[in-house]
Amino acid sequence: MYDVIIIGGGPAGLNAAMLLGRSRRKVVVFDGGQPRNRWARNMNGFLSSDGAKPGEFIQKGRSELVKYGVELKQVEIASATHSKGQFVVNDREGTVYHSRKLLLATGLKDVWPEVENFEAFYGKSVHHCPYCDGWESRDKAIAVYGKDRSGIGQALAMKNWSDDVTLFTDGTDELQRDDLELLKVNEVQVVKEKILRLEGEDGNLRHIVLQGGEKRAQQAMFFSEGTEQQSDLGEMLGCEFTSDGVIKTRRLQKSNIPGLYVAGDAARDVQMVIVAAAEGAKAGIAINMELQQEDRKKVG
Numbered sequence: 163m164y165d166v167i168i169i170g171g172g173p174a175g176l177n178a179a180m181l182l183g184r185s186r187r188k189v190v191v192f193d194g195g196q197p198r199n200r201w202a203r204n205m206n207g208f209l210s211s212d213g214a215k216p217g218e219f220i221q222k223g224r225s226e227l228v229k230y231g232v233e234l235k236q237v238e239i240a241s242a243t244h245s246k247g248q249f250v251v252n253d254r255e256g257t258v259y260h261s262r263k264l265l266l267a268t269g270l271k272d273v274w275p276e277v278e279n280f281e282a283f284y285g286k287s288v289h290h291c292p293y294c295d296g297w298e299s300r301d302k303a304i305a306v307y308g309k310d311r312s313g314i315g316q317a318l319a320m321k322n323w324s325d326d327v328t329l330f331t332d333g334t335d336e337l338q339r340d341d342l343e344l345l346k347v348n349e350v351q352v353v354k355e356k357i358l359r360l361e362g363e364d365g366n367l368r369h370i371v372l373q374g375g376e377k378r379a380q381q382a383m384f385f386s387e388g389t390e391q392q393s394d395l396g397e398m399l400g401c402e403f404t405s406d407g408v409i410k411t412r413r414l415q416k417s418n419i420p421g422l423y424v425a426g427d428a429a430r431d432v433q434m435v436i437v438a439a440a441e442g443a444k445a446g447i448a449i450n451m452e453l454q455q456e457d458r459k460k461v462g
């Protein structure tokens with residue numbers, strides 16, 4: 163019986179494990195090895211680790227946990243249930259584990275635009291988050307991908323980082339007259355033609371090739387096609403979700419299920435590494451306090 167099982171060994175899960183290990187709790191972290199930013203060259207916007215390599219950052223975090231006796235298991239969890247104040251999880255190899263508390267830190271995955279060669283540039287010169295990669299794209303020829311009217315907000319926002327912004331609607335023609343006027347006064351160009359493919363080398367975007375053969379010179383692309391939970395464990399356990407598909411949390415990362423906490427991208431809030439780590443720390447402290455309350459002897 164573990165005090166705490168943590169599912170997900172990204173920044174949220176590892177930081178929770180750090181606080182719980184330091185609180186002398188019996189903790190195990192299960193990780194499937196698919197962190198959301200695994201395509202990215204660098205991890206930006208984390209004070210003291212700005213520009214770090216994502217894989218190296220996680221490895222350093224894992225090594226810092228060893229001295230606290232935290233168990234790290236590289237295996238995916240297939241199912242999780244709870245009954246009578248206990249959690250039971252099954253890994254993909256069929257082993258069953260029990261715990262008093264459970265933390266889900268299983269992250270999200272991004273929905274990608276259906277554009278040829280997308281993966282070759284993702285995380286290098288094609289991004290979804292301007293706070294993560296806007297600075298590195300500053301003053302470049304920035305493309306914003308958004309079908310129908312979905313790219314308007316991001317196209318306007320990217321003017322913060324460059325004067326040269328073009329909205330690509332990829333073969334859709336849903337922009338209204340007001341939209342076009344707003345984009346025009348803010349000096350955002352609009353291309354409605356369908357995109358054939360992305361071109362460039364070593365992950366650096368050079369051109370967006372249109373169906374008619376025209377090549378538009380672009381050095382960076384941003385998109386926002388939405389996200390999905392990386393795991394269905396939240397649903398399996400009966401968690402409440404927001405309309406954006408993230409798990410609803412209350413104070414200190416508590417879910418609607420007693421003893422079940424959720425931290426990082428899987429839960430509601432800003433989706434960045436430093437926020438995920440901070441939510442993990444909050445959850446770790448809250449879980450330890452709940453265990454302290456349960457174990458404290460009563461007078462008389």
Ligand SMILES: Cc1cc2nc3c(=O)[nH]c(=O)nc-3n(C[C@H](O)[C@H](O)[C@H](O)COP(=O)(O)OP(=O)(O)OC[C@H]3O[C@@H](n4cnc5c(N)ncnc54)[C@H](O)[C@@H]3O)c2cc1C
Nearest residue numbers: 170172173174194195196198199206239269426427434435
């Ligand atoms: C291309 C890209 C670039 C980014 N750049 C930045 C940046 O520069 N700066 C920044 O702050 N943020 C950046 N982000 C966002 C950042 O990746 C996330 O905010 C952060 O990784 C969230 O941490 P997390 O711990 O919640 O989830 P994750 O890091 O996604 O980790 C979740 C872990 O849970 C595991 N898991 C899921 N389901 C299971 C299961 N059933 N069993 C076992 N393990 C499971 C996964 O394998 C994964 O390892 C970027 C994201 C992307 C996609």
